[in-house]
Amino acid sequence: MKRLGILIVSCLIACSLVLAQDKPVVAPKPVEAAKVETPTMSELDALKLDKIVLSMENAQLQIVQLQTTLKEMQGQAQSFVQSLQKPGFNLTRNDKGAWVYMVAEKSAELKKQ
Secondary structure, rough: HHHHHHHHHHHHHHHHHOOOOOOOOOOOOOOOOOOOOOOOHHHHHHHHHHHHHHHHHHHHHHHHHHHHHHHHHHHHHHHHHHOOOOEEEEEEOOOOOEEEEEEEOOOHHHHHH
């Protein structure tokens, strides 16, 4: 029992000496990560990339312009076709590709009336 008491007192003294040290306990410094070299782009490659991007933007603008022109042309064609309409006839192309008027067939509902 006496030995157990001495052991406990010795442990308490050792703990108090460790805690009484002036030096603070500090975590070890982390190991620095390996430095990675950032890749660079040559001026020529940057100019080539800019040219490609500008060409794509130009093509998109041309597409928008052509779509607008197409819509205008479709509107003009529709107006012109309406001006050529004749009551009781349909405007169509024949087998030779010429524009001709064909007698409009009356629908079954109109025939019943």
